Amino acid sequence: MQSIETDIQILGGGPAGLATGFYAKKRGLDFVLFEAGSEVGGNCRTIRLGDFLFDTGAHRFHDKDPNVTREVKRLLGSELFHVDAPSSIFFEDRFFHFPLTLSDLVEKLDAKTLFKIGWDKLRVERGKPVDDFATFAINRYGKTLAKRFLLNYSEKLWGEPPQKLSVAVSGGRLKGLNLKNLIRSTLVGNAPAQSHLDGSFLYPKYGIGMIPDKLGEFIGYERIHNKSRVSRLVHKAGKIERVILNSGEIEICAHTVINTLPLPLTLKILDPPPPPELIAAASEIKYRHMVLSVFCLNQNSFSPNASLYFPSDAFPFTRLYEPKNRSRYMAPEGQTAIVLELPCSTEDAAWNMSDEALRLEVWDALCRVKPIRREDVIHFLTYRLPFAYPVLTVGFEENVSSLIDYLATFGNMHLTGRSALHRYLHLHDLLRSGQTLVEQIAGLRTPDTTAFHNRRG
Ligand SMILES: Cc1cc2nc3c(=O)[nH]c(=O)nc-3n(C[C@H](O)[C@H](O)[C@H](O)COP(=O)(O)OP(=O)(O)OC[C@H]3O[C@@H](n4cnc5c(N)ncnc54)[C@H](O)[C@@H]3O)c2cc1C
The missing domain is CATH 3.50.50.60 (FAD/NAD(P)-binding domain)
Known part of the structure; x- marks a missing residue:
């Protein structure tokens, strides 16, 4: 021994x-x-690819616990920034604000759909405790919005029909977000939706991996095997x-x-x-695993968003993020990287495909979001992330x-x-x-x- x-x-x-x-x-x-x-860091690391940095999945540090935030600020000093970056949902070839706002929906949806959303408002069931995510989402947003923006997305992310998923999969993401608040936010400002996890967060200068790295340095590498x-x-x-x-x-x-x-x-x-x-x-x-497809591009920017969400099955990925929109130090001047997240099980094709096959699989879909010239791709990398999410049925x-x-x-x-x-x-x-x-x-x-x-x- x-x-x-x-x-x-x-x-x-x-x-x-x-x-x-x-x-x-x-x-x-x-x-x-x-x-x-x-290396340490588990599923919360920042990886270097040439002159680019990307995180193992779109991470933010949430300022939710004052003692913890104080410790992290102490560890990172001036290298922890406050970031305000919007997020969007890409649906039927349009970008919708995430969290949803009524004015945005009114601008982008047709009259028939808006009528259905209004009709849902009258029928929304209140107060009843529910177990499954499908009923929870429909009760909060009404059928029309839930079907478009939440239920497909959840099935893609978790690999289970939303009727089988526990309400716990929302993980606080939908806190303060419901049809009533959506309408109220449009009329009197968006105060009720402020407690959701997107939009405003803390982020380290050189990526989320700085947090585990600093914890490791403090511990001392002689204690880490x-x-x-x-x-x-x-x-x-x-x-x-x-x-x-x-x-x-x-x-x-x-x-x-x-x-x-x-x-x-x-x-x-x-x-x-x-x-x-x-x-x-x-x-x-069960756990959900994740494949990341990383494209480093010889172009200044892809989008202004921290994250872009893809509820439709027409896209093999659920989320796209651009590290540079979290910290400008993540990519060289005048260039950017985008990272696509493909949640899967270890039996799925995405987990087992060759890197080249995966690149071809995502490329066309990516170019439907916004065209990219092939000659602008500097690097492509596939990164596999085991045990990304516990599946909560x-x-x-x-x-x-x-x-x-x-x-x-x-x-x-x-x-x-x-x-x-x-x-x-x-x-x-x-x-x-x-x-x-x-x-x-x-x-x-x-x-x-x-x-x-x-x-x-
Ligand atoms: C896509 C994605 C996005 C996320 N976004 C956010 C976010 O925005 N904000 C946020 O706060 N959190 C976020 N998270 C959550 C955060 O990354 C995880 O909660 C965190 O990584 C979990 O830490 P952990 O130590 O519990 O597990 P892990 O990170 O999985 O670490 C487990 C470690 O155990 C090691 N290990 C496994 N088996 C063995 C063995 N047999 N012997 C020794 N070692 C072993 C692994 O190699 C690994 O290093 C996100 C996670 C993912 C996947």
């Missing part, structure tokens, strides 16, 4: 693992972090005893384990294995809780992170969870299982 003797073992070097390491270091705790890849894949968790008498890395190459004595690995993976690598019914429950848990909480409750029986293992808890968490959530968890381990806080254990979503 290799002698990496520490009090705490952190598994996974994405934002959740790094956030826990960051607060553990601040508290003077003794820990080590194991990451399977050759890259290329260390956790392959088994050996347990006995309700305690994780050993962490086995790289298929047995290294064995570590486990004391307090912070686990950020995807939930089904944890169940799979437990040794001895969990009861069969839990293995069956774990196999029901109706009733997912019960299945997930059964697994999390079982794992909670290991007294020395704590779960945190998006895929570990199967929750739609953002960076600020993960930083806050890291802090809470460290305070709990340091004995400064009584265990608060609801912070880490997904009892009811």
